Structure formats: structure tokens, C-alpha cells
Amino acid sequence: xxxxxxxRWRDSDVLHSFKRSPTAIGAAVIAAVCLFxxxxxxxxxxxxxxxxxxxxxxxxxxxxAWMEGGNPSHLLGTDDQGRDILSALFYGARISLxxxxxxxxxxxVVGVALGLLAGFLGGAVDAFxxxxxxxxxxxxxxxVALLIDGVGRAMFPNAHDSLAFGVLIxxxxxxxxxxxxxxVRGSTMVERQKEYVQAARVIxxxxxxxxxxxxxxxxxxxxxVLATIQVAAAILTEATLSFLGVGVPPTSPSLGTLIRIxxxxxxSGDWWITIFPGLMLVLIALSVNLLGDWLRDALNPKLS
Numbered sequence: 001x002x003x004x005x006x007x008r009w010r011d012s013d014v015l016h017s018f019k020r021s022p023t024a025i026g027a028a029v030i031a032a033v034c035l036f037x038x039x040x041x042x043x044x045x046x047x048x049x050x051x052x053x054x055x056x057x058x059x060x061x062x063x064x065a066w067m068e069g070g071n072p073s074h075l076l077g078t079d080d081q082g083r084d085i086l087s088a089l090f091y092g093a094r095i096s097l098x099x100x101x102x103x104x105x106x107x108x109v110v111g112v113a114l115g116l117l118a119g120f121l122g123g124a125v126d127a128f129x130x131x132x133x134x135x136x137x138x139x140x141x142x143x144v145a146l147l148i149d150g151v152g153r154a155m156f157p158n159a160h161d162s163l164a165f166g167v168l169i170x171x172x173x174x175x176x177x178x179x180x181x182x183x184v185r186g187s188t189m190v191e192r193q194k195e196y197v198q199a200a201r202v203i204x205x206x207x208x209x210x211x212x213x214x215x216x217x218x219x220x221x222x223x224x225v226l227a228t229i230q231v232a233a234a235i236l237t238e239a240t241l242s243f244l245g246v247g248v249p250p251t252s253p254s255l256g257t258l259i260r261i262x263x264x265x266x267x268s269g270d271w272w273i274t275i276f277p278g279l280m281l282v283l284i285a286l287s288v289n290l291l292g293d294w295l296r297d298a299l300n301p302k303l304s
Contacts, residue, residue: 034283041087059074103168103238106173118130142240145171152170172241196214
């Protein structure tokens with residue numbers, strides 16, 4: 001079974017399109033390197049930037065190793081607390097990727113489920129779900145995330161870090177599900193008129209079973225493209241919230257937190273504290289967006 005799936009993958013148009021796209025290959029390599037370094041940060045990073053016992057304030061604000069006064073053990077320099085910038089990038093990227101992927105997964109599950117119900121059932125259910133989508137789209141996503149995150153912090157001022165992460169993920173996902181719902185609804189309205197759905201209805205298959213086994217597999221293409229692009233948007237939203245001081249807890253800083261910390265010392269000449277986290281964030285978002293653009297073209301039969 002696995003051998004047949006592997007053979008089908010090797011002969012697929014998607015893999016052929018990937019091999020012919022240098023941009024997609026380059027973006028995939030960058031995304032894979034960033035993902036590897038973040039997942040295996042405890043083993044890849046030269047230091048543990050959040051181990052207070054290992055920090056030395058005498059090493060604070062060291063420039064990159066190639067500059068005068070740099071230390072070879074701190075390749076990209078240190079911040080105002082003596083934390084190694086390179087190690088902080090790996091640990092910070094892990095948090096940013098976790099929040100981004102978790103929020104996209106949550107919004108995908110909710111959006112796809114509501115989109116299937118709206119497109120397949122129609123009528124009052126469709127009208128109600130679409131009106132809720134219209135209301136959510138009328139508010140900027142970053143403001144909604146700020147509101148939910150602020151309310152969560154006010155309700156649980158002494159909450160554990162895990163609860164703070166949950167509130168942040170929920171705040172980002174609250175507006176992200178709308179795009180999935182509208183996309184899946186449109187595709188479902190097309191699929192429900194086709195012969196295989198009508199045949200399943202005639203033989204008495206339950207509506208939920210039709211949606212799950214017949215309609216859902218045929219609407220996953222646009223969902224995959226949208227999810228890939230939304231990962232980059234969720235990571236940027238998390239970085240924005242952390243930059244504003246309402247994102248992840250200070251004890252677990254993400255890339256946005258590192259940028260905010262470096263921004264306070266940017267004009268004093270310590271540019272590396274904020275520039276390198278910013279570049280890491282740009283690389284992750286750009287590589288994911290490029291992969292999303294390639295996947296959109298690869299899954300579009302009109303462009304194949």
C-alpha cells in the first residue's frame with residue numbers, strides 16, 4: 001500500500017511541478033532549515049538563552065563575531081542580557097512556528113466544518129454562517145486578536161504560560177476560520193450538484209457521511225493552498241502581538257518579542273539585536289508564502 005502511494009507521488013503532477021520550479025525548491029529548503037533549527041533548538045543552538053544560570057552580564061551587547069569586539073562563541077552577538085542571538089533565534093522561531101501552526105490548524109478545522117455545513121445544507125444554516133462571516137470580516141484581524149488577548153489576560157491575570165499560549169492561539173484563529181468557511185462553502189455548493197453526490201443521496205447515504213467521505217476530499221485543494229499562506233499570516237500576527245507586548249509570555253519570547261527588545265536599543269548602535277530576529281521572521285514568512293503561491297499554481301488545472 002505504501003509502495004503504491006509512493007509510486008503515485010513520484011508520478012504526480014505536483015512533484016513534477018515542484019522539480020521544475022527553482023523558487024519552490026529554494027523556498028522549501030529555507031522553510032525546512034528554519035523548521036529543523038526550531039524543532040531541534042535544544043540540540044542545534046550553541047547556548048540556552050533562557051538558562052539564567054548560564055547568562056553573564058559581562059557578555060551583554062557583544063557585536064557579531066566578525067566585528068571588532070565580537071566573540072567567536074557568539075556568532076551573531078548578544079542582547080542586553082548577554083543572551084546569544086543565534087540561540088535566541090532558534091528558540092524564538094520554535095515558539096512562533098508553534099503558535100502559527102496551532103492557530104491555523106484550529107481555524108482550519110472550524111472553518112472547513114462550518115463551510116461544509118453552509119454549502120451542503122444551504123438555506124437558513126448557510127445564511128446564518130455567512131452573516132457571522134460578514135461580521136467577522138468587518139473587523140481588522142489584528143484588532144480582534146488584541147481584544148481577545150487583552151480580555152483573556154484580564155480574566156486570568158495569574159494564568160500559567162500554557163493558558164497564555166492557548167488564549168493567543170484562540171485569538172489568532174478567531175478571525176482565520178472565516179476564509180476557510182467561505183472557500184469551502186463555494187466549492188461545496190459546486191460539488192453537491194454533481195452526479196456522485198446525487199447518487200449517494202438516492203441510495204440513502206446520510207448527509208454527514210456524504211460530506212465527510214465524498215465532498216470533503218474534493219474541496220481540500222483550495223484549503224491546502226489557503227492554509228499554507230495563512231501560516232505565514234498567523235506567524236506575522238503573533239509577531240505583531242508580541243512586539244506590542246500582548247503576545248507570548250516574557251519567559252518564552254518569540255521572534256516578535258526579540259524584535260521588540262532589540263528595538264529599544266536600535267538607536268544606540270546595537271542593531272544586531274533587532275535586525276537578525278527581523279530577518280529570521282522575514283525568511284520564514286517569505287518562504288511559506290512562496291510555497292503557497294507555488295502550490296496554488298500546481299493545484300490549478302487551468303495552469304497545468
